[in-house]
Amino acid sequence: MAQEAIEARVAALPAESRPLLECVGRTLRQDIYAERDNPPFDRVCMDGIAVNSEAMARGLRRYRIEATQAAGSPAQTLSVPENAIEVMTGAMLPVGTDCIIPLEEYELADGIVNIRDPVSAEPWRNVQRRGADSQPGVAMLLQGVRLGAPEIAVAASAGLARVEVSREPRFMVVSTGDELVDPGQPIAEHQVRRSNAYAVVAALRERGFGQVENDHIPDDGKLMQDRLARHLSRHDVLILSGGVSKGRFDLVPGVLKNLGVEEVFYQVAQRPGMPMWFGIGPAGQSVFGLPGNPVSTLVCLIRYVVPAMARAMGARPVEPEPVVLCSSVRSRHSFAYFLPVSVHHDESGRRNAVPRAPNGPGDFLALTEAGGFLELPPRSEPFPKGFVAQFYHW
Ligand code: AMP
Ligand code: MG
Numbered sequence: 001m002a003q004e005a006i007e008a009r010v011a012a013l014p015a016e017s018r019p020l021l022e023c024v025g026r027t028l029r030q031d032i033y034a035e036r037d038n039p040p041f042d043r044v045c046m047d048g049i050a051v052n053s054e055a056m057a058r059g060l061r062r063y064r065i066e067a068t069q070a071a072g073s074p075a076q077t078l079s080v081p082e083n084a085i086e087v088m089t090g091a092m093l094p095v096g097t098d099c100i101i102p103l104e105e106y107e108l109a110d111g112i113v114n115i116r117d118p119v120s121a122e123p124w125r126n127v128q129r130r131g132a133d134s135q136p137g138v139a140m141l142l143q144g145v146r147l148g149a150p151e152i153a154v155a156a157s158a159g160l161a162r163v164e165v166s167r168e169p170r171f172m173v174v175s176t177g178d179e180l181v182d183p184g185q186p187i188a189e190h191q192v193r194r195s196n197a198y199a200v201v202a203a204l205r206e207r208g209f210g211q212v213e214n215d216h217i218p219d220d221g222k223l224m225q226d227r228l229a230r231h232l233s234r235h236d237v238l239i240l241s242g243g244v245s246k247g248r249f250d251l252v253p254g255v256l257k258n259l260g261v262e263e264v265f266y267q268v269a270q271r272p273g274m275p276m277w278f279g280i281g282p283a284g285q286s287v288f289g290l291p292g293n294p295v296s297t298l299v300c301l302i303r304y305v306v307p308a309m310a311r312a313m314g315a316r317p318v319e320p321e322p323v324v325l326c327s328s329v330r331s332r333h334s335f336a337y338f339l340p341v342s343v344h345h346d347e348s349g350r351r352n353a354v355p356r357a358p359n360g361p362g363d364f365l366a367l368t369e370a371g372g373f374l375e376l377p378p379r380s381e382p383f384p385k386g387f388v389a390q391f392y393h394w
Pocket of ligand 2: 249
């Protein structure tokens, strides 16, 4: 299996310590423990007054406000249970009080509070007890999680200015082919837009990879060798498109071999994407030779490269989702078949896949109507309506 062969060989990226806000979207490489109890003190949850619940239980409804307790100040102490302390949300609970009456529930005039009846005053009403959310010594985040907004908040609450995360892979996306012309440049009838490199860069950036460069190399063996040597010396991952079939100008496998890149596999029993090439460079670089047909390039990138890079960063790849075919589909016999589909939820929550087969291998437009593609296994009979297969998002 191509995926296992790739994952067995792709090198894990080292961990590095980065300032917290540079770690958004990265994979955590350390466990994070609470710095102290959370909340760190008995915390007032409403604006109002803090009272002693026993005084309330004795029927006392009139209190003199003796002080004000704001958030960010050390706890004050209530002098007598017949008084109250005005409190703000987020403040420490004053010593000698155990209950917060919110300001909607009383009248205040000249420093005297009159509580409206009926008001409940059980102990710890509107107080979040110290340590209720987490306690020191208990891991709050384990290594391997992706750091989104809530995880960054947890690391900040643990007092960490920097955390250990996986280094980002340095990608070089290389399109090959004499026929290709960048958008923005004049184009002749015999030429083709260099759309693959754009699709690959877009898919990587969408997944949060920040270090993605790209280059274009014509079908010239000498030139290709020089440029790929340079890219190998500066990047962890090379993603090439085109030049991996068996035509006279498909120079990529030979050039990679000359550069000492070890071939792990060449050709996969799948359609589209059969000519895919994968190897490991002399310094452990991952080198993916993706077929040039635009649909193949994107499918192979998402099916193989993206999950392998998630694992290299110590993260669990996004799992494909099972979906249900809503019409029968012809099989590709001994080949796995990647079929673009759009997915629709029916009333029962079932996810139904509507085939959106492209017209041909260059039909990018069809892909805009599909949310992704299905992987249909090799099989001699057609896939019936109702067949369950794995769905990958673009
Ligand atoms: P190749 O694998 O180099 O034989 O390319 C297969 C087909 O994909 C040819 O029709 C190429 O013109 C096309 N192709 C290759 N690379 C790209 C690219 N970067 N963008 C768009 N089409 C491409
Ligand atoms: Mg080519």
